[in-house]
Amino acid sequence: MSALLEMRSITKTFPGVKALDDVQLTVKEGEIHALVGENGAGKSTLMKVLSGVYPAGSYDGEIHYDGKLAEFRNIADSEKQGIIIIHQELALVPLLSIAENLFLGNEQASGGIIDWQGTFQTTEKLLRKVGLKEAPTTLVDKLGVGKQQLVEIAKALSKEVRLLILDEPTAALSEADSQALLDLMLELKAQGVTCIIISHKLNEVRRVSDSVTVIRDGATVSTMDARTQPITEDNIVRDMVGRDMAHRYPARDRRAGEVLLDVANWNVWHPEHTELQVIKDASFNVRAGEVVGIAGLMGSGRTELAMSLFGRSYGRNISGEVSLNGQKADVSTVPKAIAAGLAYVTEDRKSLGLILEETIQRNVTLANLSGVSAGGILNENQETEVAEKYRSAMNIRTPSVFQRVMNLSGGNQQKVVLSKWLFAGPEVLILDEPTRGIDVGAKFEIYGIINDLSAQGKGVLMISSEMPELLGMCDRIYVMNEGALVGELTAEEASQERIMSLIVTE
Incomplete structure (x- = not known):
């Protein structure tokens, strides 16, 4: 298997910072190659060098593509060679149709007139390739994030992609959508498309990748080939953070005190669909020094529960009682919730947290x-x-x-x-997906902060889609399904199998 891409001794310097230092990357034709590293390691900078965002001459080193020296001056240059990048922040226009997005800037036209019939026919063929059944005229803002990701891949296929680069493609997807996307990557590989995947989800990396390159502090640390040696998560983590992490979750003394937060008979209705009850008679508590988890599938109501508690940021016709430190608390607005001692770290830090x-x-x-x-x-x-x-x-x-x-x-x-x-000095922190989209080293630091908070006697309510995270961090876990709390497990009782059995049997 010959090399499609070789990046040799790539060095990129910004004022006062060396972002890349003699990086080496070789990607063989027809393989899926994972690029992993902590946030700030240089992965995105390397891909910007490859795609022409940082043009030839602005970095040291050489790019050899398809056996020839390549000097990309801009994105258009790299796309002409079939190199397409799909960024974590999708580059679609929400109020345009799928067809219009697929051929934006690459319109099928003659004499300045767009051939809409040909555009729609080609769009249908591309959508079928990625497993979408939507009409070409469907507006992008009517699609979920998972389907928008597939539209981006269809757009890449419309440009006759040879090397497809996916930056954190499953970060915002449900488990089912993530698996569908990984399956599609394997199908594209079978069709001869070479892929580079940047991901923090090491189980996904191991599932689809033929090779893995680890970058740390702007330098290449290692490249592993799954075809010649088994690749383990422990080996990847060790190379990423520069140390063994035998214990992914830092140990702490579990000493739960008195009840800090008590929620009784909490009911929430959908803000627009008035007939839909989103949260149904939820009752739970969090003690001082305790980390309590909420497990559940996407759409089970976990975020809606958290947001409705925090100043009624979500929902209508909300009823139930909230007590903090044994006293009934008014959490009817965000300022009142903060004053009562609640804090809410949203899952969407970029739009709602910062x-x-x-x-x-x-x-x-x-x-x-x-x-x-x-x-x-x-x-x-x-x-x-x-x-x-x-x-x-x-x-x-x-x-x-x-x-x-x-x-x-x-x-x-x-x-x-x-x-x-x-x-803000809260008594109880609600953490909604606190480690989403961050690397294992940063996760470990966040876990340490959570443990410090519990040691100070704070209460932590932790929502996570990663069951190992809940099992590794929580003293108790409530299981949520279709807006209702369907079970409660202690740390000793909890397992992935028990959590899933509660979800599917209730």
Whole structure:
């Protein structure tokens, strides 16, 4: 099997930072090659070099593609050679149809007139290839994230892709959609398409990859070939973080105290579909020093439960009682929920948890501006001191608290979100998918922060789609299905099999 792509001694420097240092990457034709590493390791920068976002001349080293020296000046140059990148943030226009998105900038036209009949026929063929049955005229904003991902792949196929690069393709997908996408990758491989997959989900990497290259701190650490040696998650993790991680979940003393949060008979109705009850008589509690998990499939109502509790951010006709420290609490608005001692770390940190254009300093103090102001006047020196305190305590990797949050890695963004809520001084933190889209090293740090909070006597309610995470971190786990809590398991009782059996039998 010959090499389709060779990136030799790639070095890329930004002012004051060497993002890539003599990186080597060889991808053989017809294989699926995984590129893994911690957030900030240099994976995306390397792919931007390959695609021409960083043009030839702006980096040192050579790219050899299909046996020839390649010097891509822009994205159009790389796409002409069949190199297509699908970014984690999908590049589709929501209010255009599938067909219009597929051929945007590449219209099937003659004499300036678009051939719509030919466009729709070609679109139908491409959609069938990726397993979609939607009409070409369907607006993209009517599709779920999983189907939008498939539209992106169909768009790549329309450009006669030879090398398809997928950046965190399953980060926002359900388990079923993730498996469907991985199956499609294997089908494309059978059709001769070479793939590079960037992913933090090591089980998925092991399932589909023929080779795995690990990058750490901008340098190539290792390349493993599954065809000649077994690739284990432990080996990948060791190379990613530079140390063995025999224990993925840091140990802690489990000492649950008195009940901090008690929710009784909580009912929530859909905000638009008035006949649909989303949460049904949910009752549960969280004790001081305890990490309590909520397990369930996508759509089971976990996020809706969390958001409705936090200031009724979701739902209508909400009923039930919430008590904090044994006293009935008013959580009817977000400010009242914060004042009562609740905090909510959303699963969508970029849209709902942070102001990306603002600095770390400004984001950290957002939920508690009264803590850095007097008489309605913000004390910027005090705000900077608070931000510096959390930058140090949370190990936020940044040269300055005046850095804009949009420039941070996913793991560091999550630390900023946590800092924001810790500065608000909550008694109970609701963590919704707290490690989604971040690497194993950053996950370990987040787990350590959660354990520190429990050691301080805080209560943590943790929602996660990763069952090993719940099993590794939680003292108790509630199981949710179709808006109802259908079971409760202690850490000793819980297993993936028991959780799934509760979901499918209730």
